[in-house]
Amino acid sequence: MVKGTVCVTGGGGYQASWLVKLLLSKGYMVHATVRDPDDVKNAHLKTLENAAEYLQLFKAELLDYDGLFAAIKGCVGVFHVASPILQDNVSNPEKEMVEPAVSGTSNVLKACSMANVKRVVVVSSIAAVMYNPNWPKGQPMDESCWSDIEYCHTKTGLKWYYIAKTIAERQALEYGKKTGLEVVTVCPSIIIGPMLQSTMNASSWFIYMMLSDDRKTIENGTRMLVDVRDMAEALLLVYEKPEAEGRYICSSHTVAVQDFVEKLKSMYSNYYHPKQITAGDEDWDLTSEKLLKLGWSYRPLEETIVDSVKDYQEKGILK
Numbered sequence: 001m002v003k004g005t006v007c008v009t010g011g012g013g014y015q016a017s018w019l020v021k022l023l024l025s026k027g028y029m030v031h032a033t034v035r036d037p038d039d040v041k042n043a044h045l046k047t048l049e050n051a052a053e054y055l056q057l058f059k060a061e062l063l064d065y066d067g068l069f070a071a072i073k074g075c076v077g078v079f080h081v082a083s084p085i086l087q088d089n090v091s092n093p094e095k096e097m098v099e100p101a102v103s104g105t106s107n108v109l110k111a112c113s114m115a116n117v118k119r120v121v122v123v124s125s126i127a128a129v130m131y132n133p134n135w136p137k138g139q140p141m142d143e144s145c146w147s148d149i150e151y152c153h154t155k156t157g158l159k160w161y162y163i164a165k166t167i168a169e170r171q172a173l174e175y176g177k178k179t180g181l182e183v184v185t186v187c188p189s190i191i192i193g194p195m196l197q198s199t200m201n202a203s204s205w206f207i208y209m210m211l212s213d214d215r216k217t218i219e220n221g222t223r224m225l226v227d228v229r230d231m232a233e234a235l236l237l238v239y240e241k242p243e244a245e246g247r248y249i250c251s252s253h254t255v256a257v258q259d260f261v262e263k264l265k266s267m268y269s270n271y272y273h274p275k276q277i278t279a280g281d282e283d284w285d286l287t288s289e290k291l292l293k294l295g296w297s298y299r300p301l302e303e304t305i306v307d308s309v310k311d312y313q314e315k316g317i318l319k
């Protein structure tokens with residue numbers, strides 16, 4: 001029996017593909033937006049179980065309100081996953097990074113109101129949580145911790161991504177309060193695990209680079225990780241549980257890069273490993289207790305690593 005129609009923005013992406021697969025397996029009818037339905041990079045969506053019957057692709061850019069509205073019309077729920085992702089080489093970051101994230105989210109929210117959608121789940125990031133210099137040292141960050149935009153501006157490299165995610169998430173929650181649209185946000189840490197799409201996404205490099213010849217030197221520091229399949233379950237959970245509200249941090253494992261490298265060495269001695277590990281950021285942590293209390297659970301890190309490496313081997317990415 002069909003459960004209802006929901007929309008997933010950026011349906012062909014790494015995280016969204018696993019969400020579409022999960023939704024189809026649970027009996028949802030899915031409208032997935034992609035920038036180009038005929039692009040071969042979205043071909044995997046059509047091969048998912050139940051896709052022939054229950055999946056419809058819509059062409060939409062985040063700045064194209066009409067395209068988004070066409071996909072959202074007729075849906076009871078929306079998962080807004082699409083966003084420009086981590087890049088440090090953008091020439092006009094406000095236009096390429098902040099505008100699609102912020103105006104794109106605003107377009108999705110407005111389309112939801114116009115289409116009488118009941119609940120919207122917005123994928124944010126721990127980037128919208130962790131850049132807060134005033135958070136007490138030693139205390140795990142929770143949902144009350146927000147990245148400080150001024151502080152983000154003092155950072156180099158990926159700062160525009162942090163800024164874009166923070167503004168977009170704040171705006172989404174404020175819009176919900178103002179209009180009555182149910183808006184729930186989820187802030188994942190680094191998402192890893194097997195890929196459904198055929199090309200490598202940014203966060204999958206995290207494991208790949210440590211097993212390939214690509215990085216001989218790597219920076220130590222604390223990293224938080226979550227499996228892409230567990231994150232998909234988290235998105236469905238906050239959608240389906242009526243009591244879910246506000247924001248949820250979604251992270252399973254906190255690791256030191258050095259320890260992670262040692263773990264990979266012990267599991268895969270036949271691959272390359274970073275030879276030099278330089279000093280990195282200080283110890284810090286965050287908590288997913290709110291999500292765990294809602295009923296979320298996650299798999300062991302070893303399972304994620306084994307499934308990821310198997311996937312890279314099968315795709316010929318790792319020889």
Ligand SMILES: NC(=O)c1ccc[n+]([C@@H]2O[C@H](COP(=O)([O-])OP(=O)(O)OC[C@H]3O[C@@H](n4cnc5c(N)ncnc54)[C@H](OP(=O)(O)O)[C@@H]3O)[C@@H](O)[C@H]2O)c1
Pocket residue numbers: 009010011012013014015016034035036060061062063081082083084085100123124125126187188189190191192201202203
């Ligand atoms: N992966 C992580 O470690 C991580 C961690 C925290 C949060 N997140 C968040 O998780 C979500 C999914 O990321 P992902 O890791 O799955 O990355 P991904 O595979 O690169 O997916 C990003 C998706 O957004 C789409 N997109 C980007 N800009 C767009 C635009 N202007 N108009 C329409 N679509 C656009 C992309 O479409 P194209 O394929 O056409 O480019 C793609 O489908 C994002 O919101 C990201 O910020 C990811």
